[in-house]
Amino acid sequence: MDIKMELTEGITVLYVREDRLDANNSEALKVELRRLFESGTKDLVIDLKEILFIDSSGLGVLVSGYKNASILHGTLKLSNLQSQVKSMFELTRLHRVFDIFTSVDDALQSYR
Amino acid sequence: MKNNIDIDITIPSHTRYLRMVGTIGEKVAQEIDCPDNIRESLPGQLAVVLTEGLVNAIKHANSADPDEEIHVRINVTNKNLVVRIYDNGVGFDLDSVPTPCFNSNGLEDKGRGIFILKSLMDTVKYIRTDDGNVLEMKKKLA
Numbered sequence: 350m351d352i353k354m355e356l357t358e359g360i361t362v363l364y365v366r367e368d369r370l371d372a373n374n375s376e377a378l379k380v381e382l383r384r385l386f387e388s389g390t391k392d393l394v395i396d397l398k399e400i401l402f403i404d405s406s407g408l409g410v411l412v413s414g415y416k417n418a419s420i421l422h423g424t425l426k427l428s429n430l431q432s433q434v435k436s437m438f439e440l441t442r443l444h445r446v447f448d449i450f451t452s453v454d455d456a457l458q459s460y461r
Numbered sequence: 462m463k464n465n466i467d468i469d470i471t472i473p474s475h476t477r478y479l480r481m482v483g484t485i486g487e488k489v490a491q492e493i494d495c496p497d498n499i500r501e502s503l504p505g506q507l508a509v510v511l512t513e514g515l516v517n518a519i520k521h522a523n524s525a526d527p528d529e530e531i532h533v534r535i536n537v538t539n540k541n542l543v544v545r546i547y548d549n550g551v552g553f554d555l556d557s558v559p560t561p562c563f564n565s566n567g568l569e570d571k572g573r574g575i576f577i578l579k580s581l582m583d584t585v586k587y588i589r590t591d592d593g594n595v596l597e598m599k600k601k602l603a
Contacts, residue, residue: 372516373476402483404512405573413570433505440580441573442563 350377360460361385362394362453370400370407378407382414391423394456398429403437415447424448428456464494464602466537474519474529474548482515482533483508486544493537495602506581507535507542513574514546514596522550522594542600544582552594555587 351366363381367374385393395411397403411427418425426448430438438444450456466489472478490504511533518531532547558575562568578585582598 369480371476371479371512372520373479402508402512404479404509404516405571405577406516408573409570412568416568416570433509436505437509437577440577441561445563446565446568 350374350381352378352381357457358460360392360394360457361390362396362457364396364398364453366399368399369402370397370410371402371404372406375406375410379410379413382410382417386414386417386421391418391421392460393418393423393425394428394450394453395425396428396453396456397431397434400434401431403434405441408437408441408443411447412443424460426450426456426459428453464537464539466492466535468535470533470535472515472531472533473527474531475527476516476519479512479515483512486511486535489535489537490542493542493602494539499600499602503542507544510544510578510581510598511535511546513578514544514598517553517574517596518546518548518550521553522548526550537602540601540603542602544598546596547590547593548596549593552589553587555585 353364353366355362365378415425428450429452430449448459450459468489470482470485472482486507487504490507493503515531529549534545536543555575559572561572561576578598582600584599586597588595588597
């Protein structure tokens with residue numbers, strides 16, 4: 350999975366550079382999230398700008414990350430949800446659970 | 462225009478084929494003549510339905526065995542869109558799958574696939590046959 354990582358003002362930003370987050374590749378994101386949490390990351394923004402399609406497996410990995418961040422008293426926020434992704438969040442009511450921002454900058458701003 | 466589309470696809474039981482089948486579903490849905498309120502969302506919905514149905518067959522029914530095959534049938538008439546996904550595995554009980562918890566306190570990582578299928582389609586059935594199982598999902602088009 351193509352993931353770019355940046356550390357800005359103590360916040361880790363993950364740019365998922367794939368057009369799909371589904372049962373075929375979501376495990377790779379889960380492994381990366383686990384690695385980050387184990388190495389001390391607490392606050393995380395995942396940018397989904399390039400994701401045009403997500404399924405329940407992709408949603409599940411984001412939920413898993415959200416729960417792990419909460420256990421560590423950290424946060425996992427999302428940015429740049431495209432239309433199909435937004436629809437899936439609304440269908441599964443997860444838009445009420447996650448803090449979702451229109452851009453990475455807005456997500457980072459929420460930490461200041 | 463008359464809708465008369467019948468497509469059969471057979472794939473190995475592996476998630477690498479999700480994109481291919483989902484894309485076929487999108488293209489099929491774009492050719493369906495139906496009311497505007499359904500047509501706009503149908504391509505995206507059919508891609509999701511095929512993906513969720515296939516993942517269910519690959520991971521749960523076929524126990525992620527890539528030597529197994531999965532057979533998908535998409536049938537479109539003027540009245541209905543019917544998706545059938547056939548597996549040869551041990552199967553599962555559709556009614557035993559709980560509705561996912563929507564509160565942040567009780568969130569589970571898994572268990573949204575069947576809920577998504579039931580939300581997007583009018584009927585969802587999982588039927589045992591003589592040589593396997595079939596997940597049958599229907600959506601009214603008129």
